[in-house]
Amino acid sequence: MVVTVEYTAQLKRAAGTAREEFELSESSTLLDLVDAIADRHGEELTRMLKSPDGTPQSTVIPFVGDDQARWSASTALRDGVTITL
Numbered sequence: 001m002v003v004t005v006e007y008t009a010q011l012k013r014a015a016g017t018a019r020e021e022f023e024l025s026e027s028s029t030l031l032d033l034v035d036a037i038a039d040r041h042g043e044e045l046t047r048m049l050k051s052p053d054g055t056p057q058s059t060v061i062p063f064v065g066d067d068q069a070r071w072s073a074s075t076a077l078r079d080g081v082t083i084t085l
Helices: 009-015 030-040 043-049
Strands: 002-006 019-023 082-084
Touching: 002 030, 009 043, 019 030, 030 043
Parallel strands: 002 082
Antiparallel strands: 002 019
16 A cells, blocks of 8 residues: 655654655554654654654654544554655
8 A cells, every 4th residue: 555644844854855655565554654754764754753762752743634643543554545744
């Protein structure tokens, strides 16, 4: 599946783009997505998204479509969805 990530504020600057697509497996969750983002980008964006223990930063609020979501949500993302960080 392909999902689109839209970055805002400092995340946009660290990513070097406002929007990009990620190809993920069908069962991927927000936690899988944050790992994929960290793998694609450098240390600066990874530090903004992940705490030292590897969990997502509580100060970054994900939106799946128009709905605010929790990082801990175990629901798989849907093909074509936009995630805003």
